[in-house]
Amino acid sequence: MENILEKIQKELVENINNFKKMILSDTSSDIKKIVVRPILIKNKIMLQIERYRGSKVFHENIELNAIFDLPFSEYNQILIETIGKDIIFSKQKAGYKKKVRENAISQSDINLSHNKQKSYLINEGDNVPAMVDLGIFTKDGKIVKSKYDKFKQINRFIEIIDDVFKSINKDEITILDFGCGKSYLTFLVYYYFVEIKKMKAKIIGYDLKSDVVDRCNEIAKNYGYSGLHFQVNDVKKDKLYNGAIDVIISLHACDTATDFALDYAIKHKIPYIFSVPCCQHEINQTIKKGGDFDLLLNDGLIKERFSALLTDAIRVEILRAKGYDVDVIEFVDFAHSPKNIMLRANLTHKTGSLENIDTLMKKYNFSQKLYELNKK
Numbered sequence: 001m002e003n004i005l006e007k008i009q010k011e012l013v014e015n016i017n018n019f020k021k022m023i024l025s026d027t028s029s030d031i032k033k034i035v036v037r038p039i040l041i042k043n044k045i046m047l048q049i050e051r052y053r054g055s056k057v058f059h060e061n062i063e064l065n066a067i068f069d070l071p072f073s074e075y076n077q078i079l080i081e082t083i084g085k086d087i088i089f090s091k092q093k094a095g096y097k098k099k100v101r102e103n104a105i106s107q108s109d110i111n112l113s114h115n116k117q118k119s120y121l122i123n124e125g126d127n128v129p130a131m132v133d134l135g136i137f138t139k140d141g142k143i144v145k146s147k148y149d150k151f152k153q154i155n156r157f158i159e160i161i162d163d164v165f166k167s168i169n170k171d172e173i174t175i176l177d178f179g180c181g182k183s184y185l186t187f188l189v190y191y192y193f194v195e196i197k198k199m200k201a202k203i204i205g206y207d208l209k210s211d212v213v214d215r216c217n218e219i220a221k222n223y224g225y226s227g228l229h230f231q232v233n234d235v236k237k238d239k240l241y242n243g244a245i246d247v248i249i250s251l252h253a254c255d256t257a258t259d260f261a262l263d264y265a266i267k268h269k270i271p272y273i274f275s276v277p278c279c280q281h282e283i284n285q286t287i288k289k290g291g292d293f294d295l296l297l298n299d300g301l302i303k304e305r306f307s308a309l310l311t312d313a314i315r316v317e318i319l320r321a322k323g324y325d326v327d328v329i330e331f332v333d334f335a336h337s338p339k340n341i342m343l344r345a346n347l348t349h350k351t352g353s354l355e356n357i358d359t360l361m362k363k364y365n366f367s368q369k370l371y372e373l374n375k376k
């Protein structure tokens with residue numbers, strides 16, 4: 001068999017400035033997978049090696065040259081990820097066959113100083129089979145190019161949830177997802193609590209579309225996700241679920257659906273809210289000139305953006321008045337979604353007044369659903 005080491009050397013030299021990571025895999029091997037990625041340690045470029053044996057992962061940092069000591073010829077598949085293309089060597093009888101395919105990796109993904117922060121809770125190549133059915137991962141665990149932004153969004157959502165829940169010890173959790181749609185997030189939240197946190201989770205996703213709800217229930221059933229359910233239901237309803245609820249999530253629930261999610265949390269005193277609002281038409285369509293901010297209403301684009309910010313500011317003010325501590329977080333970079341504000345709230349029961357909003361409302365005469373649902 002020809003020398004695979006020479007081939008790997010050639011590819012690495014040619015792609016030295018574009019190299020993101022390399023994965024050696026072979027299911028029959030004791031170490032089923034070896035992942036190699038460059039990493040900056042004390043201003044020196046090194047290589048981080050992850051070796052996957054059984055359910056354990058072993059880490060080691062090595063000098064650059066030591067990459068050529070890896071047992072390449074013992075592995076059936078060697079994948080080299082570079083900016084824009086994957087180079088794959090697959091072992092066949094006659095030797096290793098090379099294939100090249102496009103990928104969605106950009107320069108910003110291989111910024112070494114960011115390498116540590118870019119370790120997501122769920123990573124490309126992780127075994128999350130539902131993600132394949134949902135069309136986020138390909139069969140070999142790669143992120144589908146057109147779903148890269150969605151993958152970043154849902155991973156970030158999970159990171160923000162993890163920030164709150166890593167220090168909370170609970171055995172069980174119940175979560176409602178308002179406007180779950182294709183439910184990429186819902187599945188990943190379930191995976192996070194059940195597979196990573198090892199908790200018992202009950203998660204229900206609500207949406208108006210019966211076809212997506214049926215499909216999601218089918219996928220959940222296929223993977224034995226017994227605590228994950230989807231329901232055709234209108235989130236405007238006063239009562240959706242009878243038991244105790246710990247968390248309400250919503251990701252881009254259209255227009256006022258976000259307000260109904262927040263209102264449900266307020267009325268039912270749900271301890272945690274993670275909500276990324278979507279398009280917001282109400283204030284933009286109803287606001288009239290009448291005060292100090294009139295110059296923000298002269299031009300359509302500025303009016304639209306001002307209205308969206310005002311909508312979120314009002315939601316935050318109402319949540320605070322109704323007993324929540326609220327953080328407003330940049331959810332993902334603007335490039336991955338322009339709807340990138342998350343409202344993260346936890347119930348503290350410390351209430352306040354809606355006086356500021358009452359005053360604004362009188363001056364500008366707009367409608368806002370969460371305010372309508374909560375004013376006296």
Ligand SMILES: C[S@@+](CC[C@H](N)C(=O)[O-])C[C@H]1O[C@@H](n2cnc3c(N)ncnc32)[C@H](O)[C@@H]1O
Pocket residue numbers: 178179180181182183184185206207208209233234235236250251252253254257278
């Ligand atoms: C933009 S999609 C977002 C889906 C999903 N959360 C995501 O981020 O991929 C918004 C979803 O909210 C659903 N929706 C809008 N109004 C709703 C309502 N009143 N009750 C239930 N679902 C609603 C829509 O059917 C749609 O699937």
